[in-house]
Amino acid sequence: MGQVNIERLLEETKTVKEMLKTCIQCGTCTASCPNNEFMDITPRHMWRLLLTDHVEALFSSKSFTMCSSCYYCTLRCPRGIELTSAMSLLKQSAAKLKLKKFKRSSLFYKSFLDSVESHGRVKEMEFMTHYFMAMKNPVIPFSYASLGLKLLSKKKIQPEFSFGGKGKLTALFKKTAELEG
Amino acid sequence: MEYLYYPGCSLEGTSAEYDISTRQLMKTIGAQVTEIEDWNCCGATAAESISHLLSYVLPARTLALAEKMKGSKEILVPCSACYLNLRKTEEAIKKDKDLLKKINTVLAEEDLVLNGDVTVRHLLDILSNDVDVDKIEAVSQMKMSGLSIAPYYGCQCLRPFAVFDDPEDPHSMDKLIRATGAAPFEWDMAAQCCGASNTTTKPEAGRVLVGKILTSAKGADAIVTVCPMCQMNLESQQKKISHEQGIDLEIPILFLPQFLGLAMGKSRKDVRLDLNLSKTEGLMKKTA
Numbered sequence: 256m257g258q259v260n261i262e263r264l265l266e267e268t269k270t271v272k273e274m275l276k277t278c279i280q281c282g283t284c285t286a287s288c289p290n291n292e293f294m295d296i297t298p299r300h301m302w303r304l305l306l307t308d309h310v311e312a313l314f315s316s317k318s319f320t321m322c323s324s325c326y327y328c329t330l331r332c333p334r335g336i337e338l339t340s341a342m343s344l345l346k347q348s349a350a351k352l353k354l355k356k357f358k359r360s361s362l363f364y365k366s367f368l369d370s371v372e373s374h375g376r377v378k379e380m381e382f383m384t385h386y387f388m389a390m391k392n393p394v395i396p397f398s399y400a401s402l403g404l405k406l407l408s409k410k411k412i413q414p415e416f417s418f419g420g421k422g423k424l425t426a427l428f429k430k431t432a433e434l435e436g
Numbered sequence: 437m438e439y440l441y442y443p444g445c446s447l448e449g450t451s452a453e454y455d456i457s458t459r460q461l462m463k464t465i466g467a468q469v470t471e472i473e474d475w476n477c478c479g480a481t482a483a484e485s486i487s488h489l490l491s492y493v494l495p496a497r498t499l500a501l502a503e504k505m506k507g508s509k510e511i512l513v514p515c516s517a518c519y520l521n522l523r524k525t526e527e528a529i530k531k532d533k534d535l536l537k538k539i540n541t542v543l544a545e546e547d548l549v550l551n552g553d554v555t556v557r558h559l560l561d562i563l564s565n566d567v568d569v570d571k572i573e574a575v576s577q578m579k580m581s582g583l584s585i586a587p588y589y590g591c592q593c594l595r596p597f598a599v600f601d602d603p604e605d606p607h608s609m610d611k612l613i614r615a616t617g618a619a620p621f622e623w624d625m626a627a628q629c630c631g632a633s634n635t636t637t638k639p640e641a642g643r644v645l646v647g648k649i650l651t652s653a654k655g656a657d658a659i660v661t662v663c664p665m666c667q668m669n670l671e672s673q674q675k676k677i678s679h680e681q682g683i684d685l686e687i688p689i690l691f692l693p694q695f696l697g698l699a700m701g702k703s704r705k706d707v708r709l710d711l712n713l714s715k716t717e718g719l720m721k722k723t724a
Contacts, residue, residue, distance in 0.1 A: 289629040293641040321641065324481050325629035326595035330603055339596070346485040360485070363637050367482035371494070375476040377445045398639070402672050409711050411450045424476060426545040427493055434538055435489045 284328035294318035373422035437467035444518035446664035453708040457693040478521035516592040516663035561600035564608040576699040578617030582724030586621035586656035616699035621656035650685040671713035
């Protein structure tokens with residue numbers, strides 16, 4: 256966890272804890288999760304850790320970043336809790352607090368949104384290039400090269416880049432950040 | 437039949453064939469679609485992973501632009517992720533007036549206002565509820581008979597908003613497939629997750645999910661999808677997974693309107709099968 260202040264984590268996760276207060280720990284979410292085999296902390300366990308303020312343990316695992324938003328847990332939760340949204344809130348907290356452990360997934364989402372802010376729409380090639388550059392890992396791009404070339408040859412992605420300056424949706428992004436604090 | 441049209445970013449790029457075949461199919465069945473002017477990205481799963489408010493503001497901008505359009509008050513959306521985000525915003529502002537106020541404070545930056553008087557509908561909802569299936573049957577003349585087609589719905593057109601199908605056991609594609617003369621392949625993976633962006637960020641995990649779907653589809657002649665993310669994952673990973681598992685899991689993956697277009701007399705070129713990543717050449721040879 257490094258220097259992350261537990262008080263800050265608790266503060267940051269207050270909303271999601273509030274959402275989960277009616278959780279009965281039945282485990283339907285875990286049983287329904289297509290990604291549970293890749294998690295060292297299961298969804299049910301995540302909610303338990305949140306409710307008992309064990310946030311440090313919760314954020315010591317990348318399990319919640321495995322959520323692929325299939326909404327089975329949300330659909331089936333007998334308490335009607337919007338669990339997929341709860342997962343998103345945890346991802347937001349990790350990005351907001353710039354937790355090192357979550358750098359890769361936070362950068363992936365951030366690079367995507369940078370492209371959207373610039374053009375109003377996502378330009379896949381620009382987004383992936385930003386992501387690779389931000390990751391500062393020269394090996395990562397190679398694992399995507401074969402698919403990238405295939406998509407390029409079918410003209411499904413195009414080299415298109417913005418060079419800073421005011422983006423198409425910058426005013427909206429700024430105002431949103433201002434309201435969200 | 438008249439609809440506003442929101443293609444979304446994928447349909448402008450990696451899923452261009454979904455856009456082309458959707459517009460073509462709507463024309464064939466006599467429906468008019470008008471693209472929303474200056475629409476923007478829905479935020480996909482990226483916005484909600486970074487900012488709660490932004491995940492509503494991005495779809496809200498498009499909805500506000502749609503409200504300014506003349507004619508239809510219904511938006512046709514082919515991409516399941518776009519559909520979910522636009523629908524999520526449509527539903528949320530009905531209940532949460534504070535959220536609507538916040539959204540409108542942001543949209544005021546572009547002199548836009550969201551009122552909430554347009555309805556968001558998935559392509560599959562429109563095809564299975566508004567379109568006369570007899571018309572498809574009459575035009576196709578059972579052209580696809582002999583084929584077994586696996587309907588793959590994925591997640592986000594079904595969940596969390598159970599609007600037009602059973603989110604646990606969907607069947608809305610069956611009658612459309614039958615109308616072409618083909619038989620819907622019976623399987624239990626129709627509504628399972630393809631791994632979504634995990635296939636990019638955690639490829640080992642993503643490939644396990646795609647592998648389960650492809651393995652279950654053994655015996656079908658093709659899979660049809662209604663989601664660009666599902667389509668991309670099922671197509672782009674099948675060679676690698678076949679190699680890793682040492683079994684041939686390669687299978688043609690078509691967008692539903694490509695398949696229906698072919699059935700209704702369009703050529704391979706018309707529905708842009710050349711843009712698909714999976715091999716589709718042998719498909720028509722299997723028709724009876």
